Amino acid sequence: MRPEPHLIDYAIILLYFVFVLGIGFVLKKYMKTSTDFFLSGRSIPAWIAGLAFLSANLGAQEVIGMGASGAKYGISTSHFYWIGAVPAMLFVGIFMMPFYYGSRARSVPEYLKLRFDEKTRGFNAISFAVMTVFSSGVSMYAMGKLLQLLLGWNFTAAILISALIVLAYTFLGGLTSAIYNEVLQFFLIVMGFIPLVYLGLRDVGGWDGLKARIANDAMVHSWKYMGHASANPMGVEWFGMLMGLAFVLSFGYWCTDFLVVQRAMAADSMTAARRTPVIAAFPKMAFPFLVILPGMIAGVATSPNLHGAVAQENAVAGSATQSSFFTGGKGIIPPKYDAAGKPVTADGNVVLDYDLATPMMLVRYFPSGLLGLGLCALIASFMSGMAGNTTAFNTVWTYDIYQSYINKTASDQHYLWMGRASTIFGLGISLMAAFVAKEFNNILDVLQLVFAFVNAPLFATFMLGMFWKRSTGHGAFWGLLGGTVAAATHYGLTLPAGAVAGVKGGYLGPILHVYPSEMAQNFWTAIFAWVGCFTLTIVISLLTAPRPEEELKGLVYSLTAKPEESGIEWYQKPATLAMIVLVLLLGLNLVFW
Amino acid sequence: MGFDIRMPIGMLFMLFGILLIAYGAATQGNAMYAEHSLGVNMNLWWGIALLCFGVVMLALTRMRRKQGPARTTGKQREPERPATRH
Numbered sequence: 001m002r003p004e005p006h007l008i009d010y011a012i013i014l015l016y017f018v019f020v021l022g023i024g025f026v027l028k029k030y031m032k033t034s035t036d037f038f039l040s041g042r043s044i045p046a047w048i049a050g051l052a053f054l055s056a057n058l059g060a061q062e063v064i065g066m067g068a069s070g071a072k073y074g075i076s077t078s079h080f081y082w083i084g085a086v087p088a089m090l091f092v093g094i095f096m097m098p099f100y101y102g103s104r105a106r107s108v109p110e111y112l113k114l115r116f117d118e119k120t121r122g123f124n125a126i127s128f129a130v131m132t133v134f135s136s137g138v139s140m141y142a143m144g145k146l147l148q149l150l151l152g153w154n155f156t157a158a159i160l161i162s163a164l165i166v167l168a169y170t171f172l173g174g175l176t177s178a179i180y181n182e183v184l185q186f187f188l189i190v191m192g193f194i195p196l197v198y199l200g201l202r203d204v205g206g207w208d209g210l211k212a213r214i215a216n217d218a219m220v221h222s223w224k225y226m227g228h229a230s231a232n233p234m235g236v237e238w239f240g241m242l243m244g245l246a247f248v249l250s251f252g253y254w255c256t257d258f259l260v261v262q263r264a265m266a267a268d269s270m271t272a273a274r275r276t277p278v279i280a281a282f283p284k285m286a287f288p289f290l291v292i293l294p295g296m297i298a299g300v301a302t303s304p305n306l307h308g309a310v311a312q313e314n315a316v317a318g319s320a321t322q323s324s325f326f327t328g329g330k331g332i333i334p335p336k337y338d339a340a341g342k343p344v345t346a347d348g349n350v351v352l353d354y355d356l357a358t359p360m361m362l363v364r365y366f367p368s369g370l371l372g373l374g375l376c377a378l379i380a381s382f383m384s385g386m387a388g389n390t391t392a393f394n395t396v397w398t399y400d401i402y403q404s405y406i407n408k409t410a411s412d413q414h415y416l417w418m419g420r421a422s423t424i425f426g427l428g429i430s431l432m433a434a435f436v437a438k439e440f441n442n443i444l445d446v447l448q449l450v451f452a453f454v455n456a457p458l459f460a461t462f463m464l465g466m467f468w469k470r471s472t473g474h475g476a477f478w479g480l481l482g483g484t485v486a487a488a489t490h491y492g493l494t495l496p497a498g499a500v501a502g503v504k505g506g507y508l509g510p511i512l513h514v515y516p517s518e519m520a521q522n523f524w525t526a527i528f529a530w531v532g533c534f535t536l537t538i539v540i541s542l543l544t545a546p547r548p549e550e551e552l553k554g555l556v557y558s559l560t561a562k563p564e565e566s567g568i569e570w571y572q573k574p575a576t577l578a579m580i581v582l583v584l585l586l587g588l589n590l591v592f593w
Numbered sequence: 594m595g596f597d598i599r600m601p602i603g604m605l606f607m608l609f610g611i612l613l614i615a616y617g618a619a620t621q622g623n624a625m626y627a628e629h630s631l632g633v634n635m636n637l638w639w640g641i642a643l644l645c646f647g648v649v650m651l652a653l654t655r656m657r658r659k660q661g662p663a664r665t666t667g668k669q670r671e672p673e674r675p676a677t678r679h
Contacts, residue, residue: 373609
């Protein structure tokens with residue numbers, strides 16, 4: 001059932017690699033100072049920074065993961081975009097970039113040092129550095145596993161080659177190289193997936209045909225069934241969704257994660273920096289159609305002849321049982337197979353390999369030639385995620401860990417050298433993490449859990465830092481720590497329905513609550529973490545001495561002049577663009593209600 | 594900084610377009626189109642789309658270049674805020 005890529009497919013992928021490396025080589029001579037290397041000399045135009053902002057986040061885990069979620073939950077997955085990303089992107093652009101950009105901080109942890117103190121910076125820098133380098137490793141592992149499963153490519157070779165290419169272009173051209181390649185990858189993903197959505201929709205009879213085949217109303221509405229957790233496939237109700245995903249998790253990521261914020265910090269002016277996330281919001285709103293729809297279609301698609309194997313009977317529209325191309329599968333989604341080649345079952349039901357939804361769509365609908373483009377888009381999305389993590393890591397390492405704690409007084413050229421060196425060892429650590437993940441799957445889960453605990457309270461700290469001048473360093477540090485502990489505690493005392501205590505939660509002993517789904521548990525863990533951090537930061541700040549107000553100018557809302565917006569066209573004003581996005585967002589939510 | 598990113602994007606997509614158009618034309622009527630892309634020669638059609646996209650990108654590059662190098666190198670347009678401390 002494996003697709004056989006032809007020469008044309010390899011040619012397309014090779015051509016892409018050549019260009020990606022070429023961009024890195026050409027940019028090398030512009031990397032003269034550490035600001036050039038880590039922040040692109042703050043000279044990137046808004047549209048480029050905006051597309052890079054979006055693309056750095058668009059790792060293949062998002063492309064594959066959203067396809068998987070689309071197959072599992074339907075169009076409600078769009079909440080991750082329309083609720084769980086766009087509002088936060090608008091907020092960080094309009095309200096937070098003035099402080100990130102205006103403070104001249106060279107990284108997010110550095111902002112924390114300027115605003116709070118060294119220990120808050122240290123906590124954020126170290127946790128972020130570890131997280132980002134391991135995330136990169138997890139991404140590599142996911143890509144290697146996929147290419148091995150889908151095409152039979154050697155796992156080690158696949159990740160080594162892609163890691164070496166990312167290493168080469170980030171080593172040579174720094175952040176600019178990463179940003180330029182991210183823009184390239186954005187267009188590649190768009191141009192690679194549009195034909196997939198076109199063919200898939202045409203095959204099932206458009207949106208109406210898709211609705212008829214899925215025959216489950218809750219999969220084709222995003223809000224209608226959010227009243228009760230039991231009414232929708234996700235197992236979440238609207239409040240948990242809004243507070244957990246839309247607010248805590250989404251703002252926590254888009255507003256504080258240096259991987260994306262770095263791209264806005266590289267913009268060529270304050271207005272450009274504020275516009276960057278807003279510009280990114282426009283394509284972000286359209287992405288559900290590119291990445292979620294293929295997943296939904298995969299669950300009901302059929303195939304006349306999947307690479308020489310004999311086809312099964314087609315599904316009858318509207319019938320309760322979906323037949324599948326794979327025995328025990330659903331549509332063209334195969335089940336998970338164990339080592340003996342038999343489908344894995346849980347509670348008598350076959351466990352489906354939803355992560356294969358989108359890749360199987362590529363294999364089903366793309367002839368050789370276009371298949372090369374589709375594979376190239378997938379590989380590009382993995383690499384853009386890896387590059388984003390790498391450039392974020394080398395900056396935080398060099399400025400926030402090395403320069404702050406190890407070697408404070410070296411020359412700029414030395415830090416530039418350290419930036420290059422840390423690119424190498426950062427990718428090296430990521431590679432090791434990828435191999436460890438291959439051997440010990442559970443370690444992956446544990447790691448991602450820890451990262452979730454650390455991330456959840458972050459936004460409370462930044463919010464209080466930027467908008468409340470009374471918050472102090474002690475408050476921020478203990479609030480962060482407290483919020484992380486609150487997350488770990490809440491998770492340890494709850495379980496999702498049907499799960500066993502362990503990685504899924506409940507490891508502290510007594511189970512105080514059972515959530516209808518893992519997602520609900522995650523959202524509520526985030527809410528508890530945020531509330532914990534928020535209250536603790538306020539309480540401890542009120543008990544500790546604040547900094548004199550002159551020191552906080554430019555770092556806090558009430559002590560900073562409003563950004564100048566004269567001399568630019570109406571369509572260049574960040575607030576105006578944000579309004580347009582909000583209107584479109586409302587429209588999209590209503591259409592798919 | 595450096596060079597206009599639209600140039601390599603334009604070039605790459607033009608090359609992709611040409612490759613797919615050539616391959617599509619050479620494999621016209623091949624069984625794989627019936628098996629995969631619902632009988633449509635997607636290589637040919639999407640190749641044309643990619644080529645057009647590449648051409649548009651390159652055209653934009655040329656337009657920008659006519660407007661002057663300042664736009665492509667993106668120099669800081671606003672006065673720097675005084676650095677408070679590092």
